[in-house]
Amino acid sequence: xxxxxxxxxxxxxxxxxxxxxxxxxxxxxxxxxxxxxxxxxxxxxxxxxxxxxxxxxxxxxxxxxxxxxxxxxxxxxxxxxxxxxxxxxxxxxxxxxxxxxxxxxxxxxxxxxxxxxxxxxxxxxxxxxxxxxxxxxxxxxxxxxxxxxxxxxxxxxxxxxxxxxxxxxxxxxxxxxxxxxxxxxxxxxxxxxxxxxxxxxxxxxxxxxxxxxxxxxxxxxxxxxxxxxxxxxxxxxxxxxxxxxxxxxxxxx
Amino acid sequence: xxxxxxxxxxxxxxxxxxxxxxxxxxxxxxxxxxxxxxxxxxxxxxxxxxxxxxxxxxxxxxxxxxxxxxxxxxxxxxxxxxxxxxxxxxxxxxxxxxxxxxxxxxxxxxxxxxxxxxxxxxxxxxxxxxxxxxxxxxxxxxxxxxxxxxxxxxxxxxxxxxxxxxxxxxxxxxxxxxxxxxxxxxxxxxxxxxxxxxxxxxxxxxxxxxxxxxxxxxxxxxxxxxxxxxxxxxxxxxxxxxxxxxxxxxxxxxxxxxxxxxxxxxxxxxxxxxxxxxxxxxxxxxxxxxxxxxxxxxxxxxxxxxxxx
Numbered sequence: 001x002x003x004x005x006x007x008x009x010x011x012x013x014x015x016x017x018x019x020x021x022x023x024x025x026x027x028x029x030x031x032x033x034x035x036x037x038x039x040x041x042x043x044x045x046x047x048x049x050x051x052x053x054x055x056x057x058x059x060x061x062x063x064x065x066x067x068x069x070x071x072x073x074x075x076x077x078x079x080x081x082x083x084x085x086x087x088x089x090x091x092x093x094x095x096x097x098x099x100x101x102x103x104x105x106x107x108x109x110x111x112x113x114x115x116x117x118x119x120x121x122x123x124x125x126x127x128x129x130x131x132x133x134x135x136x137x138x139x140x141x142x143x144x145x146x147x148x149x150x151x152x153x154x155x156x157x158x159x160x161x162x163x164x165x166x167x168x169x170x171x172x173x174x175x176x177x178x179x180x181x182x183x184x185x186x187x188x189x190x191x192x193x194x195x196x197x198x199x200x201x202x203x204x205x206x207x208x209x210x211x212x213x214x215x216x217x218x219x220x221x222x223x224x225x226x227x228x229x230x231x232x233x234x235x236x237x238x239x240x241x242x243x244x245x246x247x248x249x250x251x252x253x
Numbered sequence: 254x255x256x257x258x259x260x261x262x263x264x265x266x267x268x269x270x271x272x273x274x275x276x277x278x279x280x281x282x283x284x285x286x287x288x289x290x291x292x293x294x295x296x297x298x299x300x301x302x303x304x305x306x307x308x309x310x311x312x313x314x315x316x317x318x319x320x321x322x323x324x325x326x327x328x329x330x331x332x333x334x335x336x337x338x339x340x341x342x343x344x345x346x347x348x349x350x351x352x353x354x355x356x357x358x359x360x361x362x363x364x365x366x367x368x369x370x371x372x373x374x375x376x377x378x379x380x381x382x383x384x385x386x387x388x389x390x391x392x393x394x395x396x397x398x399x400x401x402x403x404x405x406x407x408x409x410x411x412x413x414x415x416x417x418x419x420x421x422x423x424x425x426x427x428x429x430x431x432x433x434x435x436x437x438x439x440x441x442x443x444x445x446x447x448x449x450x451x452x453x454x455x456x457x458x459x460x461x462x463x464x465x466x467x468x469x470x471x472x473x474x475x476x477x478x479x480x481x482x483x484x485x486x487x488x489x490x491x492x493x494x495x496x497x498x499x500x501x502x503x504x505x506x507x508x509x510x511x512x513x514x515x516x517x518x519x520x521x522x523x524x525x526x527x528x529x530x531x532x533x534x535x536x537x538x539x540x541x542x543x544x545x546x547x548x549x550x551x552x553x554x555x556x557x558x559x560x561x562x
Contacts, residue, residue, distance in 0.1 A: 125391075125398070126393075127393055144391055145391075146392075146393065163389075165390070182388065184390070204409060205281075205409075207281040207322060207354055207409070208354075208408060208409025208410065209403075209409055209410055210279065210320040210322065210356045210410065210412045211320075211390045211401055211403050211410065211412050213320045213321055213322070214319055214320045214321075214390075214392055214401070214412075215390065215392060217319075217320070217321055218392050218393065218394075228321070245388065
């Protein structure tokens with residue numbers, strides 16, 4: 001395999017406060033010895049990464065993480081490389097991410113691709129793929145990039161988003177695109193009841209919106225369960241109380 | 254050298270440096286993709302009088318296009334990247350943005366600026382037609398992120414890639430079919446063009462791939478820098494020195510532009526072998542004495558099996 005596999009072994013108490021150290025753009029360039037010594041903040045102390053994980057593999061561009069508890073801030077501000085999480089992710093997955101790919105083979109909690117505590121913007125590039133469900137406010141203030149959620153999504157995905165794309169495979173709890181300015185939310189499952197912030201712009205053939213077809217193909221490339229048999233696209237534009245350049249699209253089959 | 258009864262003249266095709274770009278054009282179905290191809294490549298036979306030399310490289314299946322629709326691959330050639338940067342946005346704006354359901358993508362997406370390649374703006378210019386309602390979408394791809402502009406039009410959206418790559422290429426590969434009469438020579442020309450119609454990396458930019466008005470450099474009229482190649486005009490054989498063999502009554506030229514020397518040499522070989530027949534007396538090639546172009550495709554070398562001249 002090209003890169004490292006980190007398998008959680010820690011009985012260390014307390015656990016790391018967050019997963020911001022899991023950045024393939026930094027860690028996969030290190031040799032094994034350096035990686036093992038890489039400092040991770042745990043409570044008041046700093047420990048080597050090797051004390052928390054069994055490390056296998058060699059330098060490359062992929063970081064594979066197994067059996068880790070759902071830490072927040074995994075992949076925070078990462079710029080390149082591939083991070084694969086086998087298990088669940090906590091809050092703020094890929095916060096202010098700039099590039100690369102995060103794949104979660106499990107669920108993620110709130111504010112996927114949102115802003116990190118020191119940033120105003122959410123993710124500005126890259127791709128996040130969640131095979132399971134995601135919590136509330138996915139893609140908050142995101143500025144670019146792609147979030148693909150295979151399962152259900154919590155409240156207000158795309159809250160205040162400025163650009164980028166969110167694809168939701170199943171149900172959205174409520175208020176997609178609340179306060180969005182630009183960007184695209186693609187709903188493959190049924191949309192919840194929409195409020196006045198979105199305006200119905202009508203039904204379209206997929207061929208009328210080739211960029212959406214391209215996005216679906218890309219999402220399907222990342223997550224094989226995205227259906228490609230869309231026959232119509234129902235377009236809603238909004239948020240009408242903001243710039244109204246955003247779009248929420250319901251895929252119909 | 255003869256192949257069957259056809260003389261292969263000891264001549265070479267003289268080709269010259271050009272720059273090329275490739276556009277992938279998709280549409281709702283194959284019909285509209287072909288309509289788009291015809292429009293975009295029209296008036297694109299020779300840079301003597303056109304802004305670019307253009308042609309259909311091949312048709313594409315939905316699996317081969319970025320948006321999963323039927324498409325075509327088009328090649329455009331001009332003398333330099335700057336000329337392409339002027340010609341292509343004009344052609345896309347007038348011929349493809351207007352064509353129902355058409356979308357335009359870069360066919361050389363990995364190309365970056367270097368000595369041998371360049372990029373020029375396409376969607377970045379055309380987006381302004383959207384009058385402020387245009388949007389962009391950035392999508393990751395194996396060659397890196399690609400940015401598309403979505404211009405609202407009356408049937409939905411016109412999607413066009415932000416910039417297009419162009420590379421150094423070669424224009425003017427050719428061969429001349431010297432036949433007994435017009436009908437049989439034209440049939441032979443058509444056989445040759447059809448044989449190379451789906452060859453990647455080349456186009457035959459002239460009408461049906463065939464030229465009847467082969468040109469020489471210069472003219473007795475000062476305003477013209479090219480004029481009829483009188484050495485190959487059958488009606489002038491008793492008036493001027495001729496390069497035609499006895500019994501030759503018609504000559505057609507197949508001009509081939511390509512991205513590489515090997516692509517042109519291979520297409521010339523395949524085309525000649527498909528063209529020759531009992532009524533083709535000789536196969537020759539057009540050149541300017543070797544003074545104009547740096548690429549020389551020697552017919553006998555090509556047909557002897559070597560890829561390059």
